[in-house]
Amino acid sequence: MTILCKPSFAKKDHGQGAGIPVLKTIWDLFDLSLLFFQSGIRNHSGTPAWLLAFAYICGLINHVDSANQNAKFSTKVPFLRQLLSGEIISQSAFSRFLSKPFQWLWFSLGRLARLQENSDSRLTDGDIILDDTKVEHPHGKKIPFLCWLFDSSDKRHVWCINLVSTLSVLKNGLEYPMLWRFWGKASQENEKQTKLDLAKQMLLEVRQVNNARLWIAMDRWFLCKKFLKWLMDERFDWVTKAKRNTVLFSKIYDPVLGKEHYVKLNPKQLLREVYPRIRVLGKGSVLSIPDIYIKIPFETLTRKGKPITRQRFLPIAAIAATYEKQATEGSVILLEEEYPATFKDAYLLISNRVDAPEEAATANARRWRIEVFYRMAKQNLGLTSCYARA
Template sequence: MTKPDIFDLYTDYLITSFSYTTATGLSELVDGAVNHDQITRFLSQQDFTSKELWKVIKRTAREIEADDGVLIFDDTIQAKPHSKENELICWHFDHTVNRSVKGINLLNCLYYANETSLPVAFELVKKPIRFCDVKTQREKRMSEVTKNEQLRGMLKVCCQNQLKWRYALADSWFSSADNMKYIHQTLQKYFIFALKSNRLVALTSEDKAKGRFTRIDSIEWPEGPVQGWVKGLTFPVLFHRQIFTNKDGSTGTLYLISNELSATKTTLETIYQKRWKVEVFHKSIKSNTGMAKSPAKTVRTQSNHIFMSLYATARLEGLSMKQGLNKFAMKTRLYTKALQQAFKELKALRVSTA
C-alpha cells in the first residue's frame, strides 16, 4: 500500500475505533493488507505539523470559509498518568482542576464558519528544557516558547494561508497585551477575549494618562459596553460585562474586551459564544478519535498520532454535517452498527457449534 492509503486508513481506523488504537489492531482489522511494521514506519518517518494539517484540510477550508469566520484559540490537557515521561508527556498546569497534571497539552486553532468547525493550526506544548527548582529542589521541565508566542505564530500562519476571518476568540488565559497588540496593530483584525476580574482598566483618557487604573470588577457598569483602556495597551478598547445563569441556577460574570469599538452588547455576546465550539471539538478529539488512546512510545509517533486524531475529528465533522447528525450522534451510529454486526457474528457462531 502507498503512503496515502495508510494515511486515510489510519484516519478511518481512529473514527471507527472504540478502544485503544494500535498498529497491530489496524493490521488485524484489514486482515493483514497492511502489516504492523508499515503502520509503525508511517507514524515515525516524519513530523506531521500544522503545515501538513493545512495541506489536508485546505480544500475543505476554502469551501466553508467566510468573511465573518472566527479563529478560536484554546488549549486542552489529556491526562496520561501511567505513560513514561518525556518532553511531550510531562507535567502541565490544568486550570480546570487547579493543579498540575501529567499528560499531553494541545494548543488548538479552530476555524468556525458556515456552521462548520475545522482545525487549521495546532501546537503541541513540549518541554525539552530541564532545570532544578530552587525552592523545591526538584527537577522540572519548561518550554522553549510560551503558549502565547505559539498562538501568535498560528495567527501569522493563518494570515499567510489567506484564510478569511474577522475575529479571534480566546478565554482569559490568552488575553495578554502582546496578543491584543499583535491582532490589532500587526494583523489589523478584531479580537474578543475574556478578561480576569482583576485586570486593570481606565475608563477615561485622563485616568489613563495619570496611571489611575482600577480592577475591572470594581467599576460602575452601564447597560451596554463601555469604552476605555486596559493597562499595557495604547489604543482604546471596548469592555462588556455579561451576567449569565448556570444550570444550577447560580449566576456568573464574564468580562469581555474587544478592539471593535462599534460592537454592540448583542454582537459581543453572540460572537464570543462561538468560542464554545472549541470545547466541543476538544471533547470530540478525546472521545471520538482516540487522541490519547495509543501505545506509541516515542515523541514523534505520539505527536503524529495526535495529528492523525485532529485530522480524523475534522473528517468526522464533515461527515456528520453531510448526514445531518452531530459528531457524537454519528459516533453512536457507528457503534450501534458495530454491535449489530457483532451480534450477527455471535448468532452465526452459535449455529455453527450447535
C-alpha cells in the same frame, strides 16, 4: 384467539463502516491523497500512505482506538476491503506508520490552503478559536515533549502533552481544526517558547493563506497586552473574558480641574455598577458599557533616539452578560462552568471592536466549540489513549 406479541427487531441504525463513503467524498473533494504525495508522505510498508491514514481515521470514527483493533477493522468493513483491493494492513504497518517522523506540519499547511480555496470552507466570515489542552500520558516517560503541568479542570498535576491549537468556526456552521503546536519545558534559555509565541506562529501561517479580517476568540489565559497589540497589528479582531485583576479605566469629567481624566477600576467594580441594568434586560442579553479603556504598550523613541516602551489608552468594548446553566444552540451565553461569575451571575468580556459589541459577544460564544471538539476527541476518538513511541 391467541394474541401474539409484537416482534422485536435489532436496532441497527447503520451498518459497520457507515459514513465512510461520505468521508471518502470529502477526502476526494480536497484531493488529500495528492497532498500526501506532495508533502513527502508516500508509500509505507508497500501501501500508499494516504490509504493507511484514511483507514486509520475510519477506525477512529468507529471508536476503534488501537492499531491492533484498527487492523482487524479494515478487514471487516466492505468499503475498506474494496478500497484496499484485498490487501491486508497489519498492526505493525499501522504502528510503524504512526511512529515515523513525517512532515505533518507541511501537510497541515497544505490542508489549510486547500480549505481556503473552496468557497464553502473558506474562512471569510467566522472565528479562529485559540486554546490549549492537556492530554495526559502517564506512561510515556521518555517522550521529549511531555512534562508535569497543573490541570485546572481536575485540580491536580498530570504528566501530559500540552497542545496549543486553533479551530475554525464559520458562520455557516462548518468547523474544522486548523494548526497546532506542542508546548514543552526547555532546559536552555534560548530554546524557550511561550504559548503566546506558538500562537503567533500559527496565526502568521494562517495569514499566508487568508488575508481576511478575522475574529480571534480565546481563553483569558491569552490575555496579554503585548499579544493583543500584535493581533491588531496583524488585522485580527480579538475578544476574551476579563481577568479578575485586569486593570480597566473609565474617562470622566472632573469639574474641579475642568478637564477629563482616567479613573482606574476593576471588572468586579464595573459589573457591580451595571448589574441592575443587566437584571432588567434578563437572561440571554448583553450590555455594552461605554467609555472603557485599557493601557496598551507601544514602542517609540526618545529625543536622543533610544527605544522606549510607553503606554497609551485604547478604547475597548466592555460587554457585561450573565451565564446560564445550560447554553442553547446559537445563544451568546456560555456555560457556568466555563465562565465563573465575577459578580453574582455576571461576567465581563472585552474586545477591541468598540463599534460591534454584539458581534464580539457572539464571537466569544463560539469559543465553546473548541471545548466540545477536545471533549469529543478525548472521549470518542481516543485522543487520551493514542499510540505513542519514544
